[in-house]
Amino acid sequence: MVFRRATIAVCVLALALAACGSDEEQGVDEPAREGLSLKLDGVNYNVFITRQLNPKIPADDAYVTEEAPPGEALWGVFLQACNESDSPREPVSEFTVKDSLENTFHPQPLPEDNQFVYTPRTLLPEECIPQSGSVAQLGPSGGAMLLFQLPLDVTENRPLELEIEADNGKKLTYELDI
Helix, strand or coil: CHHHHHHHHHHHHHHHHHHHCCCCCECCCECEECCCEEEECCEEEEEEEEEEECCCCCCCCCCCCCCCCCCEEEEEEEEEEEECCCCCECCCCEEEEECCCCCEECCCCCCCCCCCECCCCCECCCCEECCCCCHHHHCCCCCEEEEEEEEHHHHHHCCCEEEEECCCCCEEEEECCC
16 A cells, blocks of 8 residues: 555656656647747747538638649638737748648738738737737637648648748747647
């Protein structure tokens, strides 16, 4: 009985020390999970959700109208960028998805009239992309969309990570929940 209690105490202590000893910064030193708001150059970014899109489904036909070619799939990454500072800020425009084999993918262009598309613009203090009250902000995902066309087999090369890169080379990385 004493040995069992001592073993349990050692295990609890080891877990506590392992949890306390991490100096890694989420999104910088290790990928952040979706749902965390992280700051990059004065703008807070939050990847809300990543999901496959199918324009044949009524819920998705507002996001995309063209189907992916055979052997590929469309994925929407829905995010928010907010300026929580006291001065205007420029959000990033450089996004890349990488798989575990270092294959890279860039967002697909979308029509300018797409109400969900992420479009960088100067953000005034307390302003966000998507804009408060917009269809994208009030929609089910609550975020602006980046559209990626990925080969079907890329999901075998998980984890997939979204890199958000500022003009000065600083980056945030999110692990996509695919």
